[in-house]
Amino acid sequence: MIVVAGATGDLGGRIVQELVRLNAPVVALARGGASAEELAASRADVRIVDFDDERSLTGAVAGATCVISALSGLEPVVIGAQGRLLDAAVRAGVPRFIPSDFAIDFRKLPPGTNRNLDLRKRFQARAEQADIRLTSVFNGAFMDMLTGTMPIVQHPIRRVLYWGSADQPMDFTTIADTAAFTARAAMDDTSPRALNICGGRVSARDLAEIVSKVHGRRYRVMPAGTVGSLGLVIAVAKRVAPGKAGEIYPAWQGMQYMRNLFAGEGMLDAPFDNDRYPGMRWTRVEDVLLQDARR
Structure with missing residues (x-):
């Protein structure tokens, strides 16, 4: 049982x-x-x-x-x-x-x-x-987040965002x-x-190629800053938008997950x-x- x-x-x-x-x-x-x-x-x-x-x-x-x-x-x-x-x-x-x-x-x-x-x-x-x-x-991270919760695939501008290296592998299931x-x-x-x-270990560059194939239009990787700069954004977000008491996933918490992934931490x-x-x-x-x- x-x-x-x-x-x-x-x-x-x-x-x-x-x-x-x-x-x-x-x-x-x-x-x-x-x-x-x-x-x-x-x-x-x-x-x-x-x-x-x-x-x-x-x-x-x-x-x-x-x-x-x-x-x-x-x-x-x-x-x-x-x-x-x-x-x-x-x-x-x-x-x-x-x-x-x-x-x-x-x-x-x-x-x-x-x-x-x-x-x-x-x-x-x-x-x-x-x-x-x-x-x-x-x-790893839940793969389902790639459809919006983890906003690195930007369809309006056909870009895949990354911090640090576009070739950093990330685990998804x-x-x-x-x-x-x-x-x-x-x-x-x-x-x-x-x-x-692990259902798929992919980098931002891999994601750009996959999204391009799926949509039949060219998507490119776009740097959003360094892993360190993402850490600074998280620190600011925690101060100005800490979220409601007891909120499990305020915006800054989601950024912490992204920072871990792009830093190669927890692979x-x-x-x-x-x-x-x-x-x-x-x-x-x-x-x-x-x-x-x-x-």
């Missing part, structure tokens, strides 16, 4: 759907509300749980062979709620835990360069002390592929401490683990951009 926390989110919901498709017994944890009702239609066993209630959490994960955390948020969630989930899994005797580490390899990042990933690193230090087997899935791989990892009792997956170790589970089909950057162009 696999338990998924954060099942009402995009990634967590996809993990639940994939586990159901693979005929794995799956329990989806939810706080309640309309999103929990939607989960009930997925054929998963939906359990309403209070993440602040130790007894409720422990009972919800009892009997699981693996707990997957797809929780997303700031310190109250990543350290607080996820920490209580980890403790509950240990109390219930669950043998394995997959933390919400889905990102570039934040273990390699200089401290202070990415607020959200610093939280993941803090949680990892705590989880390493727990009496449970851990498996982290590192997938779609949310769907990350979910499909994670579902299989949760069913794999032999999975190692860390798994690295995944090769060879990747893409071939670990037979039958996985990996979405390419070309596929994502082509689908976006057809909308």
Whole structure:
């Protein structure tokens, strides 16, 4: 039995759907509300749980062979709620835990360069002390962001922006592929401490060539500054537009992710683990951009 926390989110919901498709017994944890009702239609066993209630959490994960955390948020969630989930899994005797580490390899990042990933690193230090087997899935950046959330492809001027070097490789994997791989990892009792997956390792120059092919028009790379200058922009943005209290992705936080990528920080170790589970089909950057162009 696999338990998924954060099942009402995009990634967590996809993990639940994939586990159901693979005929794995799956329990989806939810706080309640309309999103929990939607989960009930997925054929998963939906359990309403209070993440602040130790007894409720422990009972919800009892009997699981693996707990997957797809929780997303700031310190109250990543350290607080996820920490209580980890403790509950240990109390219930669950043998394995997959933390919400889905990102570039934040273990390699200089401290202070990415607020959200610093939280993941803090949680990892705590989880390493727990009496449970851990498996982290590192997938690079979500490839889906290339269609707008990560605004480096500028269609109106047919340019692909970059900071530093146009040839710096960056790792991307779609949310769907990350979910499909994670579902299989949760069913794999032999999975190692860390798994690295990558749907495409591309540079800004590669992206320009791919977008040109997809749209049938020439796109060129365009320098936007140095990695250091991007760091200065982030510092200014944090002061003048810090975002709302509790906001997970204010503009400056998104810039921190871009800075990590263009600085080559957090690149995944090769060879990747893409071939670990037979039958996985990996979405390419070309596929994502082509689908976006057809909308």
